[in-house]
Amino acid sequence: MVWLKMPPRYTSSLRQTLPFLFLCFQILSLLIFMFLISSDYSYDQKYLQRYPEFQDINVMIILGFGFLFAFLKRFGFSAVGFSILLVAFGLQWAIILNAFLFGHKDGLRVISFTSLCTGLMSVLPALISFGAVLGKMNPVQLLMMTAFEMPVFTLNRYIMTKYLTIGDHISMMHAHIFGAYFGLSVSWLNSSPSQSTKANKEKENFETTSELFSMFGALFMWMFWPSYNSVLLQDLVQKSNAIYNTYFALAVSVVTVFSVSALVNQEGKLQMSHVRNGMLAGGVAVGYSAFMVQYPWITMTIGFLAGLTSSLSRTFFQRTLNKVSLVHDTCGVHYIFGLPGLLGGITYSLLIISADYNSIEILGYQAIVGIGCILLTLALSLVSGLITGFILKCKLFRPPSEHHFFQDQPFWEATLTRTPAATEATVFLFSPQSMHSEHLRPSKKPDILEENCG
Template sequence: MPPRYSSSLRGRLYWAILGLQTTFILVFLFCFHHNYTVDVNSLDLYPVFQDVNVIVILGFGFLFGFLRKFGFSGVAFNFLIAALGIQWAIIVDTLLFKDTTPAIGLTSIYTGLMDVIPVLISSGIILGKVNPLQLIMMTAIEVPMFSINRYIMLNQLKMEKQVSMMHANMFGAYFGLAVSWLITPPSVNNKFNKEKEKTETISELFSVLGTLFMWLFWPSYNALWITSNTERRNAIYNTYFALAASTVTVFSITTLLNPWAKLQMNLIRNAVLAGGVSIGFTAYMLQHPWIAMTLGLLAGLISTLSHRYLQGPLNTVSFVHDTCGVHYTFGLSGLLGGIAYALLILTADYSTIGIIGFQAVVGVGCICLTLALSLTSGLMTG
């Protein structure tokens, strides 16, 4: 049964959504050029954009549709956040990064699509605990905070745009955990959430379908912002190898952890994506598939074991409740990828250890910046 919202919420929701959309139209009317810019190079990336669009709309939507009580909410709220969030992200990013009168092109849509992904990740943590109006408010705060995070990386720390975008997974996970810590009542935490987390066969099947969509198109996600053909080729190949290795690892570990050697789809649907998340930082720079496969194996192992053994104790001790296990799919895998990025840079070239060491320190600094900004803004939002 879908949740029944109060009359006051029903009275405010449609006005809030319609008011936001009207505001966006006015901003596009008065603050942007009235015609589209022609960018041939960005149009060449449109097939890759389509792949990432499938991840955002179908992948995340179905992935968060596994709850019996909130299956439709998971899909519908994801769609609403994506539609509103992309417009808001385009406005924020264009005004933040452009010095002249901004103009809208396909590159702006790419950026907006990537900037809204942290919000979708965060919403999976608090699914079933908030209403649509609260999700819209969270979107209004998180999108600018992630844009500021990228702005500092690009302009102050001189990080590559590709790597700065890959911090979206980590930012969304820890932002959502901070929000969840404040909005989940400790006194009813366990009983309340166990009742809401019941699933059924059909909802589980749709959730696995979302995982499959994301698995198929994740190489495009990791390659969207790479301009060099060689590096884009590396990103696609390495992402696929990492995903394959993490999938095999997850199937193996879930069978090992089950007393009857049965597959546990609640672990599989989350952990198989860990390899693709972790390799996003380094996929474009790796020349050997065995490194990507090793990283995928480690990501699948960490994600599966953490989801199995850490979720319950973390919920009991810290009262941080994660409805969809986002922390173990995107948060820890993102941390692993960021650390691997620093380590691989350090081992790349010993002859220029000074420059290489500085780049590695910048990589670690970006991780610390992302964690600090996501947790702080998440607590403020919660």
């Protein structure tokens, strides 16, 4: 139980950086809102009608991601807590950035209800990147990562909408690719082969309760994905199509993932992590083209391919990658968001080429633009991710040492091991056997707690 002990220097250090950095960020954001941003409170019926969908996305991002990441048995508090922290900070930061780049109106930087919606959706890449480095960074590093990632992602969207003339919706769909590859680059620089100690591997093993919490987050994301793929669309026919098509793709990817999961296992058993991650792949892949497809079988095929890609790549890719230890991807965001996102982007371009130009008036030129957008996103995310990863290695942020990976203890007070009740019952159970069990209880147990809690 050596890995439970913490050098006192480490823990005291977060007290010196975390509160002040967070407060600075918060007050800075407040001041920017105070002096640099005007707000447009003129009423717009259209935006209020979007409110139920906004709430769906809210649930998806806050509850969905928070609990999806709660699958590490010793890292539940951090997964849920840091997710809401990143959303609360990232949202303000994204709204500011969007106001500066997109929100000009009569020479003023203006925000409105749409800014809230766009801001919330812009937090997505930060959360995806959090998934890749899950358990390997402290909250200060995570906040800095979000602070660096947001501007690049907003710039990416700005280039796409301004110079490549693609819509708000499609530009936002690149969040999946951006977040995944940014996170992988950061993770590449911040994890090393030496981290795969036996203790760390044990901490990455799953456990029933935490896996159910994670499934619960994944189900929320699954259910509300149609809202995510449709909320930014202005045209009501496109919106209705997007909802419809996304649901079909999601349903097909669930069935596909169950098949593949049983197929790749030697005993034909299913794996919860396959199912949980793979079932979201359909929604990611179909995001680009859901609004324009006219036949459900096309979206179903996309969902089928996404399910296959996600679960097969996870099975064969991750094992190889882990062996060569190039990149450690705790949550497997590469297989949930990265590859299905790429698949979706490519399918989008292919569909445009093969489209019936009478029904959808889009130029074949857009197919090339589609591929260009993917390449731009990949380039920007990888380069900025590497720079960010390099900065975050800095000792200033006091990154957690490897034996603190994947556990709540360095960041949260007194997280006892689950079920002290059970251990107590056990003591009681054995008390007739050992005569000195009564003084074992006060003398031994506190030691464990102390070690646990540093």
